[in-house]
Amino acid sequence: MKKFFAFAAFALLVTACSQQPEYKITGTVSDTNLNGNYVYLYPYGPDAVPTDSILVENGSFAFSGVQDVPQLYTIRFAEGVVEKQRVGTGEVAPYTALLTLDNSKLSVELSETPSVKGNPENDAYYALQTALKQLRADSKQIFEDARSENKEIVAAAEKRYEEMEEATNAKIKEFLYTHADKQIAAKLFSDFRYSLEENERREIVAKASEAFKSVPGIDKMIEHLEILEKVAIGKKFTDFEMAGLDGKMHKLSEYVGNGKVVLIDFWASWCPPCRADMPHLVSLYKEYKGKDFEIVGISLDRAEDAWKKGLEDLHMTWPQLSDLQYWKNAGAALYGVNSIPHTVLVDKDGTIVAKSLRGEKLEAKLAELLK
Structure with a gap:
């Protein structure tokens, strides 16, 4: 037995x-x-x-x-x-x-x-998906309200939309910060990279596990952050050389770090948001040109004729540089530019003081630096 x-x-x-x-x-x-x-x-x-x-x-x-x-x-x-x-x-x-x-x-x-459903990681991700879908459904209704001819309704809709965007970004950030050891969060990180501030992306990468970093595409994002670190706010500008309108080679340092506040403006004639911004930049240039202020345009055009026509049509009279290499523009690569318009504001001694400023925020910063 x-x-x-x-x-x-x-x-x-x-x-x-x-x-x-x-x-x-x-x-x-x-x-x-x-x-x-x-x-x-x-x-x-x-x-x-x-x-x-x-x-x-x-x-x-x-x-x-x-x-x-x-x-x-x-x-x-x-x-x-x-x-x-x-x-x-x-x-x-x-x-x-x-x-x-x-x-x-x-x-x-x-x-x-x-x-x-079936493990904590998937459960959390799809709970987030449900929340995001609801926020977007609410946003759709807000867009409908914004079509109203009633200014008060439109103003209220715009305010609610801003609140909705903030709520969406807050949920994304919360998920990323609390799941930085998970691969599914890396996919979300890639999806929302343009909605995150540069410092937020760095914080998430610093918390990230090797599993997070192993997800396809994350290595490229980390490389991009390393480039951005070299031209971060508080760092000296990075110099480069490129052809000007006169066909001669010019260094960025001819204009930057020589006692003037300089706005480095990455743009292209084919870029609608860039063109929409130009009347405001033209106005600022007229206002501050004689007050130790300069703009240097770095064009991501690929055709010289289109570049020059854009300058003429948009009344851009400040210095311009381009290698006509489109998204392979060497200057854009050094500054980690992956969307335009993109601006880098440099103070009189060549230190980067702000990035991606446009509209009223740019105007306020210039008023502060050039008072």
């Missing part, structure tokens, strides 16, 4: 040891027209190839397997099966799931508003 019990205990131990942890994904698809199509499990990232696929039958599907370490994946249909729809920044596309895959039991719903 003792031998029997010993054998039974040994058999149970062997069985337990052979049962490896595994993930189990049970999924539903809300659109019955998608029955008979395959859904695919992809590692997150460009040029990824699926690691598994399964046919959708009776509105459901299932995946199972072993995941050694948590990793970001997507579940989606083949290209063209689901009609593409434009979604807001950071939102998951319809009938697509973004998820952190680990050895958990996960529940996935593929619908117009996808969801994933």
Whole structure:
């Protein structure tokens, strides 16, 4: 009898040891027209190839397997099966799931508003998705109100919209700061990078785990932050050489760091927001030109004729430099410029004092520096 019990205990131990942890994904698809199509499990990232696929039958599907370490994946249909729809920044596309895959039991719903449940990381991410969708729905109503001819209604709508933007950004930041060790937060970080201040991006990267940093694209963002660190507020300007309108090479230091407050303006003739800003810059230049103020334009144009016509049409009379290399402009690369218009304000001794100032904020800063 003792031998029997010993054998039974040994058999149970062997069985337990052979049962490896595994993930189990049970999924539903809300659109019955998608029955008979395959859904695919992809590692997150460009040029990824699926690691598994399964046919959708009776509105459901299932995946199972072993995941050694948590990793970001997507579940989606083949290209063209689901009609593409434009979604807001950071939102998951319809009938697509973004998820952190680990050895958990996960529940996935593929619908117009996808969801994933089953581990704390996915639960938190999709709770955030729900909150963002509600904020955007409220924003849509605000836009409708802003079309009113009643000025008071429009003013109130604009104020509510600003509050909504602040609320959205606050939720994003809270998630990023509290999940900086998670890959799914890295995806959100990439999506909302232009909504975050430079110092906020640095703080998040400083808190980030190696798993966060391993997500495709994050390495490029970190490299960009390293470039921005060299031209951060409080640092001396970075010099470079580029051709002027006269065809000769000119150094930025010919204009900057020589006793004048200088606005370095990255722009292009093909950029509508840049063109919209120019009347204000022209006005400021007329007001402050004789008061130790200069503007240096760095154009991201690629055609000399278009560049010169833009200068003429917009009445830009300050010094201009360009290598006509479009987004590969060497000066823009040194200053980490990835969107225009972009301004860098430098004081009289060549120290960067402000960046990305436009409109009234730029006017106020110039008044402060040139009083």
